[in-house]
Amino acid sequence: MPDISVTNFAGGISSPNPFWLASAPPTNCGEQIMRAFDAGWGGAVWKTIGEPVTNVSSRYSATDWNGQRIMGFNNIELISDRSVETNLREMAEVKKRYPRHAIIASLMVASTREAWHEIVARTEDAGADGLELNFGCPHGMSERGMGSAVGQVPEYAELITAWVKEKARTPVLVKLTPNITDIRTVARAAKRGGADGLSAINTINSITGIDLDTFIPRPNVDGKSSHGGYCGPAVKPIALNMVQQVMADATSALPLSGIGGIGTWRDAAEFILLGCGTVQVCTAAMHYGYRVVEDMIEGLENWMRSKGFSNIEDFRGLSLDRVTEWKHLNLNYKVVAHVDEQKCIGCDLCHIACWDGAHQCIHLDRVSGPVDGHVEEHLIPAALEARSRSAVAYTPVTRKERTVDIATHGPFPTPLARIPRVDETECVGCNLCSLVCPVDECITMVRVDAGLAPETWEERARGITCVVDPNQS
Amino acid sequence: MSTATLPNDPLLRARFAELHPPLTAQAAVIEANRCLYCFDAPCTAACPTHIDVPGFIKRISTGNLRGSALRILDANILGGSCSRACPVEVLCEGACVMHRYNRDPIQIALLQRHAIDTFHASGEELPTSPITRNLRVACIGAGPASLACAAELRRQGASVTILERRPLPGGLNTYGVAEYKLRAADSLHEVELIRRMGVEFRFANSIDSASDLDNLESEFDFVFLGVGLGAMQRLGIPGEEVPGVMNALELIAAYKTGRIRQILGTVIVVGAGNTAIDAANAARRLGAETVYLLYRRSQSEMSAFDFEYEHAKQEGVQFLWRRQPVAIRTDDHGRLLLDTVQMQQVGEALLPIPDSDFTISCNMVVPAIGQSPLTELLQQFRHVETRDGRIVADPATGQTDNPRYFAGGDCVNGGREVVDAVADGKRCALSMLKAAEAVYA
Numbered sequence: 001m002p003d004i005s006v007t008n009f010a011g012g013i014s015s016p017n018p019f020w021l022a023s024a025p026p027t028n029c030g031e032q033i034m035r036a037f038d039a040g041w042g043g044a045v046w047k048t049i050g051e052p053v054t055n056v057s058s059r060y061s062a063t064d065w066n067g068q069r070i071m072g073f074n075n076i077e078l079i080s081d082r083s084v085e086t087n088l089r090e091m092a093e094v095k096k097r098y099p100r101h102a103i104i105a106s107l108m109v110a111s112t113r114e115a116w117h118e119i120v121a122r123t124e125d126a127g128a129d130g131l132e133l134n135f136g137c138p139h140g141m142s143e144r145g146m147g148s149a150v151g152q153v154p155e156y157a158e159l160i161t162a163w164v165k166e167k168a169r170t171p172v173l174v175k176l177t178p179n180i181t182d183i184r185t186v187a188r189a190a191k192r193g194g195a196d197g198l199s200a201i202n203t204i205n206s207i208t209g210i211d212l213d214t215f216i217p218r219p220n221v222d223g224k225s226s227h228g229g230y231c232g233p234a235v236k237p238i239a240l241n242m243v244q245q246v247m248a249d250a251t252s253a254l255p256l257s258g259i260g261g262i263g264t265w266r267d268a269a270e271f272i273l274l275g276c277g278t279v280q281v282c283t284a285a286m287h288y289g290y291r292v293v294e295d296m297i298e299g300l301e302n303w304m305r306s307k308g309f310s311n312i313e314d315f316r317g318l319s320l321d322r323v324t325e326w327k328h329l330n331l332n333y334k335v336v337a338h339v340d341e342q343k344c345i346g347c348d349l350c351h352i353a354c355w356d357g358a359h360q361c362i363h364l365d366r367v368s369g370p371v372d373g374h375v376e377e378h379l380i381p382a383a384l385e386a387r388s389r390s391a392v393a394y395t396p397v398t399r400k401e402r403t404v405d406i407a408t409h410g411p412f413p414t415p416l417a418r419i420p421r422v423d424e425t426e427c428v429g430c431n432l433c434s435l436v437c438p439v440d441e442c443i444t445m446v447r448v449d450a451g452l453a454p455e456t457w458e459e460r461a462r463g464i465t466c467v468v469d470p471n472q473s
Numbered sequence: 474m475s476t477a478t479l480p481n482d483p484l485l486r487a488r489f490a491e492l493h494p495p496l497t498a499q500a501a502v503i504e505a506n507r508c509l510y511c512f513d514a515p516c517t518a519a520c521p522t523h524i525d526v527p528g529f530i531k532r533i534s535t536g537n538l539r540g541s542a543l544r545i546l547d548a549n550i551l552g553g554s555c556s557r558a559c560p561v562e563v564l565c566e567g568a569c570v571m572h573r574y575n576r577d578p579i580q581i582a583l584l585q586r587h588a589i590d591t592f593h594a595s596g597e598e599l600p601t602s603p604i605t606r607n608l609r610v611a612c613i614g615a616g617p618a619s620l621a622c623a624a625e626l627r628r629q630g631a632s633v634t635i636l637e638r639r640p641l642p643g644g645l646n647t648y649g650v651a652e653y654k655l656r657a658a659d660s661l662h663e664v665e666l667i668r669r670m671g672v673e674f675r676f677a678n679s680i681d682s683a684s685d686l687d688n689l690e691s692e693f694d695f696v697f698l699g700v701g702l703g704a705m706q707r708l709g710i711p712g713e714e715v716p717g718v719m720n721a722l723e724l725i726a727a728y729k730t731g732r733i734r735q736i737l738g739t740v741i742v743v744g745a746g747n748t749a750i751d752a753a754n755a756a757r758r759l760g761a762e763t764v765y766l767l768y769r770r771s772q773s774e775m776s777a778f779d780f781e782y783e784h785a786k787q788e789g790v791q792f793l794w795r796r797q798p799v800a801i802r803t804d805d806h807g808r809l810l811l812d813t814v815q816m817q818q819v820g821e822a823l824l825p826i827p828d829s830d831f832t833i834s835c836n837m838v839v840p841a842i843g844q845s846p847l848t849e850l851l852q853q854f855r856h857v858e859t860r861d862g863r864i865v866a867d868p869a870t871g872q873t874d875n876p877r878y879f880a881g882g883d884c885v886n887g888g889r890e891v892v893d894a895v896a897d898g899k900r901c902a903l904s905m906l907k908a909a910e911a912v913y914a
Contacts, residue, residue: 067506067534345573352512364513381512388518392868392900395521395890396563398776413573418515438509439574 002304003311004297006042006102009277010171010197010255013130015102017042018312019268019296022259022280023106023132023175025077026290030090034097039290040297043102045199045280048079048134049087049123050108050146061208061218063234072234073283074208076219076226078140079108084119088126095127103127104173108134108146111156113163120167130170133161133195135186136177136202138229148202151177154189161193171196173257176246179205183242187252197255199280200246201239203229232283236261240274244323247275263292265299272312273319331460332452335429335445337362337422341411343442346418350433350443355381361426362433366416424448479657482731488758489652492784493557493583501587505534508579511570516581519568521896522549526565530584542592545585546599550624550899551617553593553663554646555892556586557655560747562780564892593662601670605630608909610902611693612636613680616644617891618882619699620664621898623672629906633672634693638679644701646891648726651751653758657729683853690877695905698854698864698873698880699898702844702888708743712801713840717809721752721841728755738836739763741811742790743798745775749841750782753790756839764790765833769797769816769823797825801838809835844888854878863887871901872908879905 004017020043021027021036033044055077065071080087095103105128109115120131134141135151142149150156157174164172174190176183178201187198205227210217217225239260246252258271263284271279284292309315339350354362364384379387396402410416422433434443496504508530516526524545532541545552561567561582569578608631612619615637623633641647646660668674680686689696705720707713719727721742727733740756742749745768756764766785768775771794775782786792795816802810815829846862856875858865864873864880871879881897883889 067503345570346511346515347509347570348512349509385513388513389523391518393519393521393523393896394886394893395560397889399774402563414570 001301002309004300004304006278006312010130010173012171013043013102013104015042015278016100017297018272018278019043019293020045020102020104020257020278020280021285022282023048023134024282024286026282026285028080029082030094033094033103036290037098037101040293041290043104043278045104045106045132046087046091048106048108048137049084049119050079051110052083053078053081053140055081056221058219058221061228062232063208070232070283070287072208072230073232073286074206074219074228074230075203076139076228079134079137084122088122091123091126091128102129104130104132106132106134106175108137108141111145111150111160116160116163117167120164124168124170128170130173131164131168132173132175132199133164134175135160136175138177138179138203138205139227148177148179151186151202152180154185157186158189158193161190161195165194173197173199175199175202177202178238178242184245184249184252187246187249187254191252191254195254197257198246199257199259201235201242201260203231204235204238206230231261233261233263236267240270243271243274243276244320247317247320248323265296265303268296268300269303272316275317275320277312277316327458328456330454330456332450332455334448334450336424336427336448337429337433338444338446339420339422340442340444341419342413343439344412344414344419345439346414347438348418348420349436349438351420352381353432353436358430358432359426359428361423362420363423364417364420366419366421479661479730482734484734485652485728485731492653495590496580496583496587501533501584504580504584505530508534509570515568515570516565519564521892522899524548524552524585526581529588530579530581533584533588538588538591539595539597541588543600545588549892549895550621550667551646551663551891551895552585553589554617554650554655554660555895556582556589557659558646558650558891560778560780560890563778599666599670602628602630604632606909608632608905609693610634610695610697610905611689612697612699614644614699614701615642615664615674616699616701616882616894617646618894618898619697620667621895622697622699622881622902624667624670625899625902626905627670627672629902631906634675635672636675636678636680638677640676642674642676648729649722651725651755652729681850681853683855686853686855694877694909696878697898697901698857698878698884699882699894700847700850701883703847704845705840706842706845708798708840708842710798710800712803715801715803715809717836718801718838718840721748721839722844724752724839725755728759733759735759736761736837739765739834740837740839741765741767741833741835742839742841743767744841744843745770745777746841746843747777747781750777750785750790752839752841753785754788756837757788757790765793766790767793767796767798767813769795771795804834809838811835811838844883847884869900870904871897872904876908
């Protein structure tokens with residue numbers, strides 16, 4: 001089996017696997033973290049330690065989608081409500097019992113050099129393998145000049161990172177807030193301040209929803225709410241983009257612990273492909289418990305095995321150079337939609353999506369056999385529906401009526417009239433139909449040779465066309 | 474529209490508990506979210522009334538239950554009873570694309586019922602409109618076809634009167650659908666909502682003569698014939714008059730209205746259509762220990778839906794194939810003796826097998842070999858063409874060869890489902906409105 005252990009991440013943090021619990025309720029106390037390690041987690045970032053807070057009730061809310069719970073998750077909980085002493089006493093105990101696992105102390109204290117020096121010294125004495133500076137918490141703490149109030153001002157972030165580095169003996173990670181125009185500005189500041197690594201992203205400012213009976217946004221705290229931090233599966237695309245931005249920028253890039261909507265090994269693999277050395281998980285563990293890590297570990301190992309990767313470094317960052325600016329994309333690359341008639345179930349979502357949401361080139365005008373592209377009936381969707389709804393239909397009460405007439409049904413599982421036809425001359429290859437199709441591999445985007453050499457917008461704007469060997473594309 | 478004549482009988486409730494219990498609110502949303510929301514959906518096309526199935530299901534998923542119910546009722550005013558009585562396996566749910574996706578079809582009937590039941594429970598009335606048209610229509614019969622015709626006409630501002638010879642409205646919805654599918658009380662509640670839309674009902678109002686029709690023609694612009702079929706056909710064998718012989722529709726109406734509460738011993742149902750199955754299941758649930766269903770042909774030729782056949786087997790009904798009744802006798806103890814012969818297919822002909830006589834002792838014989846047409850009544854409908862006991866009407870408009878007469882439901886189609894009658898009635902209403910506009914144009 002491949003080796004998924006992490007060695008000397010950010011210059012000194014090692015763990016049996018790249019799966020760490022993020023600084024959050026699942027890492028609130030030593031008892032939890034020990035159970036998490038028993039379940040398989042490779043590391044844990046301790047729930048942010050600092051001056052104990054008083055939390056409100058209630059604290060969480062979520063967005064459900066299409067019957068699925070917690071597509072996105074939101075919290076207005078603050079940092080640890082337990083004393084520094086308690087947290088550090090438990091940390092020492094956990095480190096003693098689990099010496100191979102990574103324990104990172106998330107820290108947030110008042111913005112003075114002394115306060116930071118003191119907390120760094122105390123946590124390192126307790127045995128922390130590394131420090132994560134919480135410059136990202138978007139609610140509550142920011143009103144007190146901490147959290148994202150620091151993370152949104154590069155100068156503050158750089159200054160505090162430098163204070164911490166004056167004292168720290170273990171690797172220092174800076175956790176970045178996404179609630180900023182360009183996440184790289186703070187990443188650069190952290191790097192200038194001497195950070196050994198980064199964690200990204202923290203939660204995104206959010207209001208998840210409003211109760212339509214009481215008009216009170218969620219979560220409800222005695223009739224009022226407050227913006228919270230959004231996380232969970234919904235934020236993964238935002239996180240991936242920010243990870244890519246940081247890792248593709250030489251002045252920002254540092255060893256990165258990826259965070260944001262990671263719930264499966266697939267998500268983790270994607271973050272690692274964009275350069276992350278470890279990943280952090282919270283919402284999935286809050287939703288399903290620590291046991292979710294089992295499949296993360298096995299799934300990642302099996303995928304690496306199937307791809308021939310023997311360790312994390314073998315594939316870390318492989319996708320980074322596959323992200324480029326739009327102006328470097330090949331304008332002469334063309335794909336068109338292809339419908340597999342054997343797989344089509346006849347829902348015709350692709351038809352209405354193409355007509356209303358794209359380029360009006362998927363038609364329902366097949367009358368017999370595979371069509372060569374010359375049937376051009378082009379009824380608009382409303383006319384097609386009107387035709388069906390004005391037809392006389394009746395209940396098939398006799399056995400004969402219940403026997404489908406094969407002759408009018410056609411050669412495929414779905415009646416021919418319901419299998420869409422793609423007008424390839426009009427198809428722009430936008431992918432929309434393949435995205436709405438509920439059946440795997442039914443609509444595929446097939447490359448067509450436009451007979452043109454690759455050309456990017458930048459080249460076209462410059463009036464230059466370079467000839468590239470098509471076998472290399 | 475009193476339900477006072479209906480039994481509120483705990484025994485009946487217990488014995489005819491619902492075959493398909495309703496969905497809970499959360500289950501309905503989960504099921505609604507399974508719907509793919511097909512374009513030009515096959516379920517909608519398969520429904521004779523073309524209910525916008527994805528449209529009403531989408532509304533359930535977002536919690537817009539009033540909108541969902543109104544969307545259903547807009548296409549099918551009897552959406553509540555159809556959600557219970559429709560053979561959805563051969564209609565909307567049979568057409569669901571999920572079958573080709575190797576998944577269970579969306580439970581359209583239960584979702585529809587959820588929307589309509591919620592609407593009814595909320596105490597909401599159907600939207601109604603003032604009389605805005607100088608158009609008066611009489612609907613003969615208060616079954617599903619007439620109700621649908623009347624509701625559509627009222628919605629569009631015409632005035633409508635329904636004439637019914639029986640004491641309760643609803644036709645077979647009230648008197649003829651198995652109680653474990655559709656309760657008579659639910660049928661009456663549905664009719665009550667239509668009455669409150671402003672449809673006038675005249676009960677105990679039989680149209681039996683030419684002069685009755687003359688009176689109608691002088692009072693109304695159009696007449697809708699939604700008279701259904703006549704009594705069930707007789708077996709045409711000796712002994713059919715004896716007590717203990719009761720046809721399937723009589724049996725069903727009798728238990729639904731509380732006139733029969735229990736059946737003991739052995740019951741023989743003759744016939745293999747859906748009504749025969751309903752009667753056989755009812756006999757079992759009413760207490761009959763042994764219920765035979767006798768059919769002169771084979772299983773593969775029975776007209777009952779496959780799911781009804783499966784259901785009857787689960788109820789404990791025993792099927793005797795290729796067996797024909799030839800006479801009914803009474804023994805010394807007052808029990809019935811049904812003489813039967815075994816049949817065989819000889820080419821096109823169905824012939825008795827010699828010396829295959831077999832007599833079954835039983836307590837009750839239930840003929841269920843179809844309804845006869847209302848031949849005598851139809852002859853009163855002057856200038857309305859009939860053929861094979863059915864009224865001839867244009868399938869697209871429901872108009873008969875007499876332009877003042879329209880017809881729909883079983884008296885035209887020979888006996889289909891509630892939803893077919895509703896579709897007919899609605900089509901006729903729209904045709905009448907069009908015809909009336911043409912007159913004044």
